[in-house]
Amino acid sequence: MQAEIIAVGTEILLGQVVDTNSAFIARELAGAGIEVYYHSLVGDNADRLTGVVKQARSRSDLVVISGGLGPTKDDLTKQTVAHLLGVKLVENEAAMTKIKNHFATTGKPLTPNNRLQALYLAGSQPLKNSTGMAVGAFYQAPDDEADMLLLPGPPSEMQPMMTHEAVPALRAAYQRHEYLTSRVLRFFGIGESQLTTKLGDLIEHQTNPTIASYAKRNEVTLRLTASTTGSAEAQTLLDQMTATIKERVGDYLYGYGDDNSLANVVVQRLIDQHLTITGAESLTAGEFQSTIGSIPGVSAVFPGGFVTYANRAKHDLLGIPQRIIDNDGVVSEATAKEMAERSRKLLDTDLALSFTGVAGPDSLEGQPAGTVWLGLAQRGQAPQAKLMHFAGTRGDIRMRSVLTGLDWLRRLIPAAK
Template identity: 35%
Template sequence: MTAEIITIGDEILIGQIVDTNSVFISKALNEIGISVYQITSIQDDKAHILEALEEAKSKADIVLITGGLGPTKDDITKHTLCEFFEDELVRNDEVLQHIEELFAKYVTTSPISEMNRMQALVPSKAQILMNEYGTAPGMWMEKEQTVFISMPGVPYEMRGIMNGHVIPKLQKEFERPFIYHKTILTYGMGESSIAMKIEDWENNLPPTIKLAYLPNFGKVRLRLTGKGQNKEEVVNAVDTYAQKLYPIIGDIIRGIEGESNIVTQIGELLVARGHKLAAAESCTGGRIAAQITQESGVSAFFNGSAVTYAVQSKIDILGVSKKLIDQHSVVSTEVVEAMARGAQNIYHADYAIATTGNAGPTKGNSDVEVGTVFIAIATPKGIISKDFNFGQPREKVVNKAVTKAFEMLLEEILKNSK
C-alpha cells in the first residue's frame, strides 16, 4: 500500500517555512505499514492542485493533502476539491457549532465573522474529520479506489487530525504489511569503505530486507528495513542480520538509533566508573555540550562546558597562558591541550574534551589553513590530542569536529578501562 503527500502553500516553495508536516505524516504512515511513494509541494493554484491530484490518483492508494483550508481568499483547496470530485460545498452544522464554540471559548478580541463561519462549508461527499484545535475540518473523500485526505496546514492542527482520526481510520479500513526499521550507528569509517567490508553480508540479504547507507559528517547510519505480513518473523529476520554485522564492523558500531548512541555509551561507561566529564569548546561553539545534554540523566556524569570562543576567554576562564597562545597560535596542539586541562580543573572532571580550530570561511585569529581543527581529550592518565583538516564549508567542519571528538573520547575511556 502506497501513499503520496501533497503540501499546498507558496510559503513552502519560497523557503519561508520548513515542511515539517510531511516528516510527521511519513513517520506516522510508516509505523502502520504504509509506504510513502512521493512527497509533492505545490503552489496555491487551482490548475496546479488539480494536476497534482490527478497524477497522485494514478500512483497512490492514499493521498494526504495539507494546506489551503483557511478562511481567506488565497485558501482554495476546498473549492478545487469540489471541482476534482464534481461536488459542491454545503454547510455542515456540526462543524459550524464547533467553530462557534471555539470562538465563544477562546476568542475574546473579535466576534466571529461570516468568513469564519464559511469554514463550515465542506464538499457534500466528504466525510468530516473534526479539528479539535482549529476551525478548518479535515476531509476524507474517495475517487476510483483512491482515498484523498485533506487537512489544515497548521502543524498542531494536522497532527491532531492525523492522530485522532486518520491513523485509526486507515488501520480500520485497510490491511497493511508490517514495516520494521533498525538503524545501526557507525563512526570513523566512510560509506564506501564500509560497503567494501560488508559486501558479502549485503549480497546475502534476503529480498524482504533492504539496506540503506545514510552518511553524515564522519558517521554512517546503516538502516535495515524489513517488510512482511508477520510482525514476529520480520523483526527476527532484521535483528538476526543486524547481529551478523558485529563480527565484521563491530569496531565502528556505536549504537542503535532510538536505543543507544555514542553519547549514551560514553555516559554508561563514565557512570559505571564514577567518572565525570567536562568540555571546553572554541570552534564547535557549544555543540558538543548541546549533543550531550539532548540525553536525559546526563547530570550523572556531565559537569559542564565552557564556550571560550574569544582568545581572552581562553585565558580568563580556562587559565590558558597568553604566552602559550602568542608562541604557538590559538589553533595549536599546545593550546587545545591547555584548554582540556583547564576544563578538567575548573569542572573537577576526570575527562575533558577541548576543541579549537579555524572553521572558516576566513582565518580569524590564526594563520592555519581553513578547516583545521585540534581536538584534545584529557583523561585521568594524561592527555592526547590530534589535528585534522575537515575541509569546507563551515557547517561541515564543525559537525565533523563534534563527531570526531566523541569518537576520540570513547576510545580513551575504553583504553583507560582496561
C-alpha cells in the same frame, strides 16, 4: 497499495514557508504500510490543483491532500475536489457545533466564510479536527478509482488528525495486516560511500528489512525497515540485520534512534559510569563544553572548564609554561597534553579533553587550517594526544574537532550492560 501526497498553498510554493506536512504524512503512511511514490505542491489555484489531483488519481490508489480547508477565499481544496469527483459538499454537524461554540466563547461574530470549515465531501467519512475548526474527509471512491484523504494545512491541526483520525480509518479500510517497523543506526568516522561499499551486498540484496543510508552533517545513518505482521517478528529481523552490520562496521556505530547524538551517548555513559569530565578549548572556544552542556543531566558529571583561546589564557588560566608554548608552539602534542592534564587537575575530574589547532581561515604557526591536536587526560594515567587534519570551513573544522573528541570518549568508556 500506493499513495501520493499533495500540499496546497501559495506561501509554500513561493518558499516563504517550508512544507513539513508532506514529510509527516509520508512517515504516518509508511507506518500504516502504505507506500508513497510522489509528493507534489501547488499554490492556491483551482486549475493547477485540478491538474495535479487528476494526474495523482491516474497513477495512485490513494491521494492525500493537505491545505486549503480553511475559511478564506484562497482555500479551494474541498470545492475543487468535490467538483472533480462530481460530489456535493455537505455540512458536518459536529464541526458546525464546534465552530458555533468557538465564536460564542470568544464573542467574535460568526461570519459566513467560517461556516465553510464545517463542509466535507458527501459520501466520505468526516475526520474530526481536535485542534482547529476545518473538518477533514476520507473519501472511498467507487470501483478502481483512487481514494481521497483531505487534511487541513496548519501542522498543529493536520498532525493530530492524521495520527488519530486518518490512520485508523485507512487501516480499517485497507485491512493492513503488514506493519512497517524501523530502526536507525548512527555512525561516526566513516563516510557514506565507504559505509555503503562495505555493506554493498546487503544493500544490493535487501528485501526485508530494507536498508537505506543517509549522509547527515558529519555522520551517516542507516535506516532498517522491516515489514511484518507482528512486532516480535519485526524485532527479530531487525536484530539479525543489526548483528550482521555490526560485524562489518560496528566500530563506527555509536548509537540508535532518530533523535540520538554522539554527545548524548557519551554523556549517558559518563553518568552511568560516574566519571566526571572537564575541557580546555582553544580553537573550539567552548563548543565541546556547550555541546555536552546541552544534554539534560550533565550536571552530575560536568563541573565546568576553560576556554583558552589566546596564548595568554593558556598561561594565565591553566598555567601552561611559557617555554612549552615557545618551544613546541600552541598547536602541538605537548600543549594539547598540558591543557588536558592541567584542566583535569584544576577541577579534579576523572577525565579532560583539550582542543588546540587551526580553525582557519588563516594558518597559524605555519600550520594550515584544519590541523588539530586533541588531548586526553585520565586520572592516574599519563595524558595522550592525537593529531587530526580536517577539511572544510572554520565551522566544519571546529565541529569535527568536537565530534572527534566525543568519539574518542565513546571508544574509551564502555556502554553499560
